[in-house]
Amino acid sequence: MTYLAVAYLGMLISIGIWxxxxxxxxxxxxxxxxxxxxxxxxxxxxxxxxxxxSSDEQE
Amino acid sequence: MGNRLAESILLLGFVGxxxxxxxxxxxxxxxxxxxxxxxxxxxxxxWHVPAAxxxxxxxxxxxxxxxxxxxxxxxxxxxxHVAGAEAGLxxxxxxxxxxxxxxxxxxGVPWDWTxxxxxxxxxxxxxxLFLVLGRQAQxxxxxxxxxxxxxxxxxxxxxxxxxxxxxLWQIRHPGPVVxxxxxxxxxxxMAVILLIGAISFTVFILGxxxxxxxxxSLEQRLESLQEAMDKV
Numbered sequence: 001m002t003y004l005a006v007a008y009l010g011m012l013i014s015i016g017i018w019x020x021x022x023x024x025x026x027x028x029x030x031x032x033x034x035x036x037x038x039x040x041x042x043x044x045x046x047x048x049x050x051x052x053x054s055s056d057e058q059e
Numbered sequence: 060m061g062n063r064l065a066e067s068i069l070l071l072g073f074v075g076x077x078x079x080x081x082x083x084x085x086x087x088x089x090x091x092x093x094x095x096x097x098x099x100x101x102x103x104x105x106w107h108v109p110a111a112x113x114x115x116x117x118x119x120x121x122x123x124x125x126x127x128x129x130x131x132x133x134x135x136x137x138x139x140h141v142a143g144a145e146a147g148l149x150x151x152x153x154x155x156x157x158x159x160x161x162x163x164x165x166x167g168v169p170w171d172w173t174x175x176x177x178x179x180x181x182x183x184x185x186x187x188l189f190l191v192l193g194r195q196a197q198x199x200x201x202x203x204x205x206x207x208x209x210x211x212x213x214x215x216x217x218x219x220x221x222x223x224x225x226x227l228w229q230i231r232h233p234g235p236v237v238x239x240x241x242x243x244x245x246x247x248x249m250a251v252i253l254l255i256g257a258i259s260f261t262v263f264i265l266g267x268x269x270x271x272x273x274x275x276s277l278e279q280r281l282e283s284l285q286e287a288m289d290k291v
Binding site: 022030037040 | 070099102157164280284288
């Protein structure tokens with residue numbers, strides 16, 4: 001009976017680890033996509049050009 | 060939303076499998092000591108049979124996905140192929156492990172190389188292992204996908220062979236307990252626990268396939284984002 005209990009627990013733990021791996025792979029990819037999108041040039045704010053009033057006057 | 064649904068289905072299946080183990084170990088009726096060498100080990104049947112059932116579902120998904128990719132170039136088909144291979148590997152290993160534990164107790168050996176059912180199912184699991192490891196080792200592309208899809212399509216022939224193996228060439232593996240005529244009858248309580256196991260494993264495999272398809276989709280999205288950034 002002991003070996004059977006060990007085998008059952010081993011199977012349950014293995015399947016639990018597999019399930020956890022699936023969750024962590026999904027979360028890891030989501031975080032990496034968020035990070036890439038944050039640094040994507042498309043998402044960077046457009047630069048604002050401040051004109052120097054004095055330069056206008058010189059022209 | 061879809062992600063949360065897939066996660067919930069997977070967790071529900073996992074809890075169901077845990078409940079099946081509890082029922083099998085502590086609530087299922089004992090079998091006759093005259094019928095089995097190791098009656099206690101027979102309880103592994105409530106895990107082994109549903110795991111094999113779930114493996115057949117996974118290999119079915121692998122077959123359909125391989126066909127959709129190979130003949131229609133369907134992106135959904137490729138995701139189903141990847142998910143079917145991963146789910147087939149997980150459930151195939153569960154089936155083999157539980158079978159080997161039972162074989163050790165009942166037969167005195169974990170594996171019988173002369174038994175057709177054992178060997179065809181072992182080949183199926185090996186096919187899933189090859190597809191999972193092969194995909195990780197190769198760069199993604201049409202040729203790679205075509206090659207692995209071909210294996211998914213032709214490898215499926217092992218599923219019906221495995222199913223009928225104990226009917227045509229029964230060597231050591233027991234015959235069918237469901238749909239196997241009078242020799243495969245189960246009493247009511249046993250049948251209920253087996254049904255709970257089958258439902259739990261089906262829910263688990265469904266959640267696993269949905270999650271795996273989502274992971275493949277995320278991998279492809281990440282790759283296209285990185286390619287777009289490289290071009291800038």
